[in-house]
Amino acid sequence: MPDWRTYVQEHLGLVSDLRASQKEIVSELAGHLEERYEALLASGIPQAEAERLTWETVGRWEDLRNEIVFAKEGFVQNRVKQLWIPGLVTFVGSAGLLAVLEYEGVRPLVFYPSGRSPMSHPYDSSAIVLNVPWLVSLLVIGALGAFLSRRARATGLATHISSAFPALIMAVVIALVFAGGLFLSWSVSQQVKELGLLAAGFNMVVMPGVALLAGDLLLQCALRRHTTSH
Amino acid sequence: MIRTELKRGTAELAVLSVLENGPLHGYEIGRSIGERSGGALHYTLAALYPLLYRMEHRGWLRADWKTGDNGKRRRCYRLTQRGRRMLKPMRAEWTDLFRALRRVAKVSHA
Numbered sequence: 001m002p003d004w005r006t007y008v009q010e011h012l013g014l015v016s017d018l019r020a021s022q023k024e025i026v027s028e029l030a031g032h033l034e035e036r037y038e039a040l041l042a043s044g045i046p047q048a049e050a051e052r053l054t055w056e057t058v059g060r061w062e063d064l065r066n067e068i069v070f071a072k073e074g075f076v077q078n079r080v081k082q083l084w085i086p087g088l089v090t091f092v093g094s095a096g097l098l099a100v101l102e103y104e105g106v107r108p109l110v111f112y113p114s115g116r117s118p119m120s121h122p123y124d125s126s127a128i129v130l131n132v133p134w135l136v137s138l139l140v141i142g143a144l145g146a147f148l149s150r151r152a153r154a155t156g157l158a159t160h161i162s163s164a165f166p167a168l169i170m171a172v173v174i175a176l177v178f179a180g181g182l183f184l185s186w187s188v189s190q191q192v193k194e195l196g197l198l199a200a201g202f203n204m205v206v207m208p209g210v211a212l213l214a215g216d217l218l219l220q221c222a223l224r225r226h227t228t229s230h
Numbered sequence: 231m232i233r234t235e236l237k238r239g240t241a242e243l244a245v246l247s248v249l250e251n252g253p254l255h256g257y258e259i260g261r262s263i264g265e266r267s268g269g270a271l272h273y274t275l276a277a278l279y280p281l282l283y284r285m286e287h288r289g290w291l292r293a294d295w296k297t298g299d300n301g302k303r304r305r306c307y308r309l310t311q312r313g314r315r316m317l318k319p320m321r322a323e324w325t326d327l328f329r330a331l332r333r334v335a336k337v338s339h340a
Contacts, residue, residue: 032255032260
């Protein structure tokens with residue numbers, strides 16, 4: 001039995017250090033050739049002839065290599081349109097709206113932990129801050145992100161990530177602050193206390209994330225209804 | 231034998247149609263198209279796989295690795311909702327094309 005994996009790998013010009021996606025392509029094409037070869041053998045064709053006929057099913061290796069590279073470049077362009085641009089739009093939109101609301105003097109509702117009183121600082125770091133107008137506007141921003149992503153033919157996860165992009169960015173920032181605290185030898189409990197990490201996570205990740213994803217969900221429902229009615 | 235240029239245009243519809251009845255891996259897709267077309271349509275790897283990858287990235291197909299009865303792992307493709315929705319307009323388009331060709335070039339289909 002020929003080693004179809006090595007055969008495909010060599011002919012695609014992928015000699016060493018394959019990325020996961022390249023390994024998948026090699027496995028898939030090798031699997032195809034193996035199936036073809038075995039089917040030919042099973043039909044009574046001698047080994048050498050079966051190998052030659054299997055070889056013929058490839059077509060031109062150069063075409064295959066170029067087409068796959070072309071498709072890959074296309075995927076990168078798709079990723080920009082399906083994920084990064086909609087994600088940037090939601091991020092700029094949500095941050096911009098928050099700035100406008102603050103500029104216009106819209107004050108959020110602030111809930112302090114029991115037994116603590118408001119401090120002179122705008123918000124106690126452990127307080128829960130509920131900016132209702134902003135959260136409501138995030139429904140629209142989330143829907144916009146999902147719309148842009150879907151318009152670029154994205155499906156599933158990419159649309160959800162595009163919608164919730166600002167919340168994901170904040171999650172990364174909070175994780176970095178947490179990791180930075182650990183680097184500075186703070187204890188975890190000290191960090192949670194001093195930075196109000198739990199409250200920050202809730203205020204900047206959970207609540208906006210839920211609002212953005214709700215916008216995404218509303219858009220999906222609206223589109224599904226629109227499609228069904230047609 | 232149908233020329234490559236003509237076949238290229240038919241490939242998307244052919245792939246969507248054979249996947250309509252359930253998931254198949256790449257080799258099965260090629261074989262199924264060949265069988266259903268009475269051997270008239272058969273695609274080389276160089277034609278089939280880039281097409282499958284493009285259709286997957288357009289969201290028409292979804293692929294998952296599955297282990298078959300023979301213990302071998304194969305990447306199986308199945309239609310997404312979007313892919314299924316593409317079938318009807320695509321079939322209508324081809325029907326219109328054949329109708330037009332019949333009028334212009336006296337082409338008939340079986």
